[in-house]
Amino acid sequence: MSDELQTKLRDGTPVVFSEGVWEAIGEQLTASAVKPPAFPARPINGGPLEKARPKHGSWACEPKVNGWRALVHIPTCFMWNRHGERLSIEKEFSSALARLCSTCNCQPFEWADCEALERRHGIGRGSLIVLDVIPSRPHASASYTERRAWLEALLAPEIRPAAFEPDSIYLIPSLPAAEARELWPQLQELNAEARCEFYEGIVMKRTTAAYPAQLISAARETTDWVKHRWHF
Amino acid sequence: MKSTAKSAATPAPAPKTGVGIKKINLGGIIATSPKNTGKEYPALPDPDGEVARLVTEIVADQDALDALDASIEIKKGELRALATPFYFERNHGLHEIPSSIEARNAEGKSVLVAFQNRYTQCSDDGPLIELLGGERAGRFFRQAFELKIAGDKVPEAAVETLIAELQELFARHNASEALSAKATIKPTADFHAARHSQLTVEENLTLEKIVPIVVQVKTKGREKKAA
Numbered sequence: 001m002s003d004e005l006q007t008k009l010r011d012g013t014p015v016v017f018s019e020g021v022w023e024a025i026g027e028q029l030t031a032s033a034v035k036p037p038a039f040p041a042r043p044i045n046g047g048p049l050e051k052a053r054p055k056h057g058s059w060a061c062e063p064k065v066n067g068w069r070a071l072v073h074i075p076t077c078f079m080w081n082r083h084g085e086r087l088s089i090e091k092e093f094s095s096a097l098a099r100l101c102s103t104c105n106c107q108p109f110e111w112a113d114c115e116a117l118e119r120r121h122g123i124g125r126g127s128l129i130v131l132d133v134i135p136s137r138p139h140a141s142a143s144y145t146e147r148r149a150w151l152e153a154l155l156a157p158e159i160r161p162a163a164f165e166p167d168s169i170y171l172i173p174s175l176p177a178a179e180a181r182e183l184w185p186q187l188q189e190l191n192a193e194a195r196c197e198f199y200e201g202i203v204m205k206r207t208t209a210a211y212p213a214q215l216i217s218a219a220r221e222t223t224d225w226v227k228h229r230w231h232f
Numbered sequence: 233m234k235s236t237a238k239s240a241a242t243p244a245p246a247p248k249t250g251v252g253i254k255k256i257n258l259g260g261i262i263a264t265s266p267k268n269t270g271k272e273y274p275a276l277p278d279p280d281g282e283v284a285r286l287v288t289e290i291v292a293d294q295d296a297l298d299a300l301d302a303s304i305e306i307k308k309g310e311l312r313a314l315a316t317p318f319y320f321e322r323n324h325g326l327h328e329i330p331s332s333i334e335a336r337n338a339e340g341k342s343v344l345v346a347f348q349n350r351y352t353q354c355s356d357d358g359p360l361i362e363l364l365g366g367e368r369a370g371r372f373f374r375q376a377f378e379l380k381i382a383g384d385k386v387p388e389a390a391v392e393t394l395i396a397e398l399q400e401l402f403a404r405h406n407a408s409e410a411l412s413a414k415a416t417i418k419p420t421a422d423f424h425a426a427r428h429s430q431l432t433v434e435e436n437l438t439l440e441k442i443v444p445i446v447v448q449v450k451t452k453g454r455e456k457k458a459a
Binding site for chain 1: 302308309
């Protein structure tokens with residue numbers, strides 16, 4: 001809904017709606033009826049990687065990006081923050097949202113778990129990095145490995161901060177856990193090249209685990225994801 | 233990048249029916265949380281290196297503790313995931329339910345996975361109604377609430393009257409037992425700043441034995457600084 005229309009509606013000015021406006025209002029009403037099915041999964045703190053105890057089972061590691069956590073509802077292109085509230089700076093991601101929602105509008109998921117790049121550093125402003133997806137109910141038990149396969153069929157992973165363009169969409173790279181100790185210094189070198197804390201560390205994810213969906217609290221942590229940061 | 237056509241539309245979530253758990257509207261009561269300001273603070277003098285030694289050891293111990301905490305939490309999470317389906321399958325149809333499941337190792341050592349009669353708080357009844365239906369959700373769950381009054385924000389002249397009227401109100405609704413109060417001695421709003429100009433250092437140090445200030449050693453959220 002445009003700002004002008006919102007002002008007219010608020011002031012009680014008579015408005016003749018065209019078909020497009022009705023569509024826009026319909027979308028708005030649809031989006032307001034939609035609520036995220038879960039808070040974005042929050043990893044437990046594993047301390048610095050070099051002191052971490054060995055993890056049993058199968059794990060993958062991903063870079064931990066310094067951005068804002070956001071959930072994107074693909075059918076409506078609306079964004080929520082990690083507390084389950086609509087994101088007030090959504091307009092700043094409109095290009096990336098449009099691309100994400102058209103690229104991913106075909107899968108057994110309607111929600112993308114993203115990191116939004118905006119004001120923390122100058123890199124990739126207005127871009128979205130897809131971290132994971134919350135599968136729709138029939139696919140709720142899909143493992144990390146399955147969810148990655150869905151995403152890798154749609155999006156290209158990118159790791160070099162210099163390659164991040166504004167208003168774009170990217171997939172977070174995923175590596176086997178055995179490569180975590182090589183990834184750790186590599187990310188620090190990339191930060192040094194970028195002259196900012198683009199990466200904060202790594203996140204380990206259990207590859208056999210379903211998306212750790214819960215609606216209890218945004219602060220609740222899952223033991224299927226573990227973050228290792230270089231600064232505590 | 234590739235994109236494909238959407239294969240099937242997912243049905244929109246069912247609207248809330250309003251049946252099930254009876255709720256009282258507690259809207260308008262706002263939760264707030266403190267924000268990290270990232271300020272610079274005066275540095276503690278360190279003439280003999282004692283402060284630096286303590287900082288190094290605290291940071292190293294905290295790192296080791298975080299690693300150990302994470303390791304044990306991951307393993308407990310794995311055990312919970314194994315024990316939970318067993319707990320519900322084993323006890324299905326029973327009326328006498330054991331409170332724990334025992335997990336043993338080859339050396340005879342064991343840990344208990346306790347399933348207590350305590351539940352994590354849930355603020356949204358929507359998923360409960362969706363899963364159980366309104367009737368069963370209403371039978372097994374109810375809304376619990378506590379109202380809190382910040383006594384120091386009530387105008388002083390109104391306090392006694394307000395308390396008396398509250399008691400009377402609760403008594404009228406046969407709910408006196410629901411009303412409880414806890415009184416403590418608390419510094420005034422300006423004490424924290426004013427103590428430094430209006431009390432002596434000695435008085436402040438002596439006050440530490442009566443009303444100690446809350447002191448936390450925080451290891452989180454501090455960026456690494458150049459020496």
